[in-house]
Amino acid sequence: MQQSYNTRQLLSLGAVIALAPALRLFPARAAAIAGRAGWLTALAALPLAVFWAKGFSLLLKRMQPGEQLPDLLLRLGGKRFGKPALAAFTLWCLVYAGFVLRSGADRLVGTVYPGASPLLFSQLMGLIALAAALSSPRTLVRMGRMLLPLLFGVLGALLFCALLKASPGNLLPVGAESVLPLAKALPLPLDICAGAGTALCFLAGGLREKEPRFSVLAMWSAGICALLTLVSAAVTGQLGADLTAQLARPFFVLVRTLVFFRTVERVEALVVMLWIFPDFLMTALFLWAGQYSLRLLCGYHPDTALHPRFDFSEGRVLIWAFGAAATVLSLFLAPQPAQLERWSTLYIPAANLGFVFIFLPFIYIVGRDN
Amino acid sequence: MRKLLALLLCAGELLLFAGPDGLRRNYREVEQLQVIQTMGLDAQTGGVTLSLAAAGEDGGGVSRMEADGVSITAAMDRIRSYSYEEELFCPHIGRLLLGEKLAEQGIENTLAYLSRSPELRLDMPLFVVKGGTAAETVMGVGDGDRGICDVMRIVEQDVKRRGESGLTTAAQILRDTARCGSALICALETGEASEKTDAAGEEAGGAPAGRSVAPMGYAILREGRLCRYLTKEQGIAVGFLKNRVGRATVELRDSYGKPAVLEINGGGSRIRPVWKEGTLRGLQIECDARASLLELGGRGALRGTEDTDYLTARLESRLAEYLSEALKASKELKADYLGLAEKVERAAPAAWQNLEQDFVDLLPELELEITVRAELNQMSDMK
Numbered sequence: 147m148q149q150s151y152n153t154r155q156l157l158s159l160g161a162v163i164a165l166a167p168a169l170r171l172f173p174a175r176a177a178a179i180a181g182r183a184g185w186l187t188a189l190a191a192l193p194l195a196v197f198w199a200k201g202f203s204l205l206l207k208r209m210q211p212g213e214q215l216p217d218l219l220l221r222l223g224g225k226r227f228g229k230p231a232l233a234a235f236t237l238w239c240l241v242y243a244g245f246v247l248r249s250g251a252d253r254l255v256g257t258v259y260p261g262a263s264p265l266l267f268s269q270l271m272g273l274i275a276l277a278a279a280l281s282s283p284r285t286l287v288r289m290g291r292m293l294l295p296l297l298f299g300v301l302g303a304l305l306f307c308a309l310l311k312a313s314p315g316n317l318l319p320v321g322a323e324s325v326l327p328l329a330k331a332l333p334l335p336l337d338i339c340a341g342a343g344t345a346l347c348f349l350a351g352g353l354r355e356k357e358p359r360f361s362v363l364a365m366w367s368a369g370i371c372a373l374l375t376l377v378s379a380a381v382t383g384q385l386g387a388d389l390t391a392q393l394a395r396p397f398f399v400l401v402r403t404l405v406f407f408r409t410v411e412r413v414e415a416l417v418v419m420l421w422i423f424p425d426f427l428m429t430a431l432f433l434w435a436g437q438y439s440l441r442l443l444c445g446y447h448p449d450t451a452l453h454p455r456f457d458f459s460e461g462r463v464l465i466w467a468f469g470a471a472a473t474v475l476s477l478f479l480a481p482q483p484a485q486l487e488r489w490s491t492l493y494i495p496a497a498n499l500g501f502v503f504i505f506l507p508f509i510y511i512v513g514r515d516n
Numbered sequence: 517m518r519k520l521l522a523l524l525l526c527a528g529e530l531l532l533f534a535g536p537d538g539l540r541r542n543y544r545e546v547e548q549l550q551v552i553q554t555m556g557l558d559a560q561t562g563g564v565t566l567s568l569a570a571a572g573e574d575g576g577g578v579s580r581m582e583a584d585g586v587s588i589t590a591a592m593d594r595i596r597s598y599s600y601e602e603e604l605f606c607p608h609i610g611r612l613l614l615g616e617k618l619a620e621q622g623i624e625n626t627l628a629y630l631s632r633s634p635e636l637r638l639d640m641p642l643f644v645v646k647g648g649t650a651a652e653t654v655m656g657v658g659d660g661d662r663g664i665c666d667v668m669r670i671v672e673q674d675v676k677r678r679g680e681s682g683l684t685t686a687a688q689i690l691r692d693t694a695r696c697g698s699a700l701i702c703a704l705e706t707g708e709a710s711e712k713t714d715a716a717g718e719e720a721g722g723a724p725a726g727r728s729v730a731p732m733g734y735a736i737l738r739e740g741r742l743c744r745y746l747t748k749e750q751g752i753a754v755g756f757l758k759n760r761v762g763r764a765t766v767e768l769r770d771s772y773g774k775p776a777v778l779e780i781n782g783g784g785s786r787i788r789p790v791w792k793e794g795t796l797r798g799l800q801i802e803c804d805a806r807a808s809l810l811e812l813g814g815r816g817a818l819r820g821t822e823d824t825d826y827l828t829a830r831l832e833s834r835l836a837e838y839l840s841e842a843l844k845a846s847k848e849l850k851a852d853y854l855g856l857a858e859k860v861e862r863a864a865p866a867a868w869q870n871l872e873q874d875f876v877d878l879l880p881e882l883e884l885e886i887t888v889r890a891e892l893n894q895m896s897d898m899k
Contacts, residue, residue, distance in 0.1 A: 260634040315858050316691070319865040385638075385687055388694035393631065403639035403687065412607060412637075 151287040153358045156346050157366045159290025159427060164342035164370050165297060166424035169397040170249060172334055172374055173381040175491055178391035179331040183324035185317055185382050188335040188374035190328045195371055198340040198502065199363035205510050206350055206358065214351040214450070216439035222513025231509055232443045238501055239436030240468065243429050244475030245494055247271050250425035251476070252486055257398050258415045265477055271426060272473030278430035279437060280465055282452040283349045286430055293423050300420055301373075305380045307404050312383025337495040339370045340502045345428070348435035352450055394487070429472070437468040550579060550601040551608050553665040555636075556650030557626060558615035560584060565615075566591035567654035568604065571665040578663030580655050588629050606635045611668055612686070613643050613650040613704070619735060619742035623689075627740070630686045638690070641672065641683040644735040646703045646745060653706055659726035667729055675702060675731045678762050682755070689737065695858070697876060698738040698851035700754065703745055705732035738851040746842060752780065753838035756803050757854045759784045765810065766834055771826040774813030778831055778892070782806040789860040790883070791867055796860065796875075798883030801843075805835055805890040824892055832888040839886050850876045 176184030209218050216232055223231040251267035259267075278286060343363065350358070381396045384403070390396045398414055405411040441448040446461035453462060480486040556567035563586040570579040581599060585591030596604055612630070614623060623642075630636050645653050657664045675683055684701050692699035709728035733751040736744045746754065755761045761783045770776045783805035790798040809818070809827070818824055846854055857875040861868040871878070 257634065315855070315862070319862050321865045321869060323869055386691035386695065389631075389687060389690050399638060402637050405639075 150352050150354045151284055151349075152354050153362060155287045155291040156349060156353060157358070157362070158294040159287050159349075159431075160342050160346045160366065161370065161373075162290045162293050162297060162424050163345060163428040163431065164338055164373075164424075165301070166246065166250075166421065166428055167338045167341065168370075168374055168377055169421065170253065170395070171490060171495070172338060173378045173390055173396050174393055175334050176331050176378050177382055177387040177396075179334070180324060180327040181391075182317065182382070182387045183320040183328055184331060184387060184390075185375060185378035186320060186324075187328055187331040188339075188371040188378065191332045191335040191339070192368060192371045194332060194336050195339045195367035196364045198336070198343065199367050200360055201507065202340075202343060202347065203358065203360040203363055205506060206347060208510070208513060209347075209350060212351060214438055214448075215348050215435065216442045217351070219439075219509055220442060222509050224512065227509065227512050229443060231505075232439050234505070236436050236439040236443060238497065239432045239439065240472055240475065241479075241497070242494070243275070243432040243436060243472040244479050245489060246425055246429045246432070247275075247473060247476035248479045249486065249490060250422065250429075252483075253395060253398070253421070254418060256395060257418045268476040269473055271422070271429060272469060272476065275426055275429035275433050276466065276469030276473075277455070278426070279433035279469060280453075280455045280462075283352055283434055283450055286427060286434065287349060287352070290427055293427070297420060297423065300417065301377075303406075304401060304404065304417065305376050307406060308380035308384055308400055309376070312380060313386075314383070316383050316386045317379060333495065333499060335371060335374050337498050338374065339367050341495075341498040342370070343367065344502045344506065345431055345435075348431060394483075433465075433469055433472060436472070437465040440464050440468055548602040549605040550599075550603065551605050553608060553610050554613065554654060554663075554668055555606075555609045555611070556613040556615070556654035557588065557618055558649045558651050559618035559621050562586060564588055564591055564618070565649070565651050566595060567651040568595060568606075568609075569654050569664045571663065578658060578661070578665075580663060582651050582655055588626070607637075609636055609640060610665075611641050611643065611672070613645055613653055613664075614701075615645055615649040615651070616647060616742065617649070619644045619701070619737070622739075622741045623737065624740045627686055627690055631690070638687040639685045641685050641702065642689060643702050643704045644742060645729075646705045646732055646735070648706055653704070653729055657706060657727050657729050659709070659711070662726075664729070671704070671729060671731055676762070678731075678764055682758070682760050682762075692853070692855065693737065693740055696852040696855055698736060698849075698853040700734045700746075700853050701737055701742075703732045703735045704729050734853075736845065736849060736851055736853050738849060738853075743849055743851065744845060746845065749838050750842045750845070753835070753842035754854065756783060756785045756805070756835070756839065757787070757801070757842065757856075761805075766807070766831060768827065768830045768834060770812060770830075771823060775811070776809065776813060776827060777811035778807040778827065779810045780805055780807045781893075783890075787856065787859045787863070789863050789867075790885075791864065794867065794870055796867075796871060796878055796882065798885060799856065799860070800885045801839065801887070803835060803839065803886070803888045805831065805888060806893055807831055807890060808893050828890050828892055831890045831892075835888045835890065836886050839888070840884070843884055843886075847880045847882065850879055852876055852879060 176187045180187055208222065216235060219231045219235055220228040247268045250271055251264035254267050255262050255264050343366065377397065381400050382390050384400055385393070385396055393399050398418060401417045402412065402414040404413070438448045441461040441464050444461055444464065448460060480489045550570050552568045553571050554569040558565040563584060565582065565584050566588060567580070567582040579601070581595045583591045583594040583598070585594055614626065630638060654664050657667050672683060682702070684699065689699040689701060706727055706729050709726045733748045734746040734754060735742050736746065752764045755764070761780065764780045766778045766780060768776045768778060783803060785801060785803045788800040789796055790800060812818070842854065846852060846856070852875060860875065
């Protein structure tokens with residue numbers, strides 16, 4: 147069976163997984179840092195996102211046919227940096243997968259299941275993501291492609307209704323005094339855009355084409371920035387910057403207040419449930435990349451072929467171990483809301499940006515010099 | 517065998533770590549739900565009084581509940597504990613009534629509760645019960661078949677149509693308080709219902725005449741505390757200043773001293789800041805109003821352009837009076853509940869950035885120039 151996919155499918159997966167941090171993190175943080183001008187942050191970050199697209203396309207050019215990102219890291223890092231880079235990448239995938247499980251469970255508890263234990267959601271999602279990680283990455287990519295119209299359709303309808311009721315006074319005027327706060331908020335959209343985009347390179351080895359062209363990646367970045375702008379404008383336009391900044395999940399508060407055609411209301415449970423898909427895909431993607439990297443680190447030769455789930459050859463037992471480790475980590479990671487907020491707004495974005503703009507360029511330069 | 521073992525391990529792990537009632541806690545049988553639609557809150561010594569009401573059902577009475585507690589949650593727990601209903605379902609609460617005393621003491625805690633609650637929504641309209649308590653209103657309004665929920669639905673539709681005092685949601689109040697330091701909230705007044713049951717009817721088992729509730733202008737909240745009411749008439753000015761003009765009636769005297777009733781059916785305002793040497797000196801407020809003649813005492817028809825001009829001039833003068841009163845209250849209280857700062861900022865963003873004083877501190881000193889232009893339009897068959 148051919149285990150490949152095209153660039154369009156891969157970028158669709160990227161757009162779907164970008165939706166998780168786009169709604170979890172962006173509107174509230176942008177409003178907290180840049181106030182009324184927060185909704186312009188993503189547009190201001192567009193040149194930086196295009197810069198990322200250029201760098202990312204250069205990195206992907208170094209990828210050889212059939213090679214995955216961990217293989218590339220090992221090859222570019224050489225004898226000196228290869229294995230430490232792989233170990234760092236494995237650890238990053240483990241922490242990120244655990245965090246997505248934890249934050250997804252927190253969102254479900256906070257919006258739809260008050261009083262329920264987040265442990266149940268973390269574990270269920272961990273199990274389903276493990277099943278996906280045991281499968282071929284092509285399944286994930288195709289699922290992203292299938293989910294994109296559904297999620298964007300729902301999001302489009304929500305944004306349309308929200309923007310109709312938005313108050314221009316909550317968004318304008320924006321003057322020169324907003325330039326500095328906007329500059330301070332630039333890492334937020336960059337984290338989401340470059341983070342989701344770079345996660346795609348975990349699966350770039352399976353592309354039918356040689357690699358995504360710079361122009362395609364730049365267009366994708368522009369699309370994500372436009373989406374972030376619309377989401378932020380809808381939320382801030384309705385709730386105002388001050389209130390948006392105070393809320394933990396302003397987008398879902400906004401959804402709770404929407405009434406469609408004076409008849410349909412309280413659709414937040416449906417929307418929150420739909421947003422399980424980006425979480426699931428992101429967790430599965432990081433589990434797949436992490437287990438691949440771990441197996442490579444342990445001296446096995448992982449591949450992207452579809453194997454029976456209980457085939458433990460070539461270190462495949464490590465897939466189970468990695469999935470279990472991520473799930474267990476999610477049970478102990480940031481148990482208090484304040485700690486989770488810190489992880490969500492500080493540690494994870496900083497690590498993400500560090501991975502994209504320090505770690506990967508460093509490995510690229512090392513590989514080029516070698 | 518390995519698959520079965522894996523499944524058993526997963527199930528065991530789920531039960532061990534998550535507990536069996538993680539989801540069941542949020543499961544509810546629809547038949548057992550009592551859907552609460554109206555909530556009332558009052559301040560009392562050392563806590564609050566919470567009142568809840570569900571809409572009347574066909575063939576059934578109206579369900580109303582009340583309890584005291586040190587907090588809203590404690591009062592809610594008490595209501596739930598001592599209720600005949602199996603499950604009180606609050607996510608469909610559509611309005612919150614606040615007692616005057618609670619509004620005077622401040623509604624920050626109430627707004628914080630609404631923001632935190634996973635059940636309640638921030639877009640629900642809030643009301644202050646003028647000169648009364650929310651509990652009296654929630655428990656006392658209505659007759660045997662209709663309760664506060666039914667009456668409030670009509671009130672809300674009426675308020676939206678008339679525009680003299682728009683509905684203000686919790687989100688709007690939070691936003692306006694954060695931005696301008698003050699906000700408006702729709703005021704209600706209770707009174708005897710128009711429906712009367714005579715003594716014979718009551719003896720025959722009919723319900724006694726009940727109480728009802730009607731919108732009565734706005735309450736001004738400064739830093740979350742009620743500080744003054746605006747009358748229904750001043751509420752018309754608010755509609756103009758916020759460009760939310762609905763239908764409202766104005767009673768005047770015509771040139772013969774007879775009563776005339778005009779209905780305002782459109783209009784708006786433009787607010788221009790007046791700057792002098794970089795300092796905000798005043799505001800120019802230009803209003804346009806469109807109205808139609810509803811009632812003309814004695815004669816029934818206008819006799820010429822002089823009559824029309826006279827009525828138009830009277831309307832302009834009356835509206836200018838309302839506008840002046842609403843703005844005067846804003847200046848006296850140093851409360852920008854009309855969102856004037858926002859309009860000034862939008863008109864001159866650069867000059868706004870250079871303002872040395874807070875807008876509310878400048879407010880009492882601002883010179884106001886109010887211009888009203890009205891026109892009468894033909895809305896009926898009679899000239």
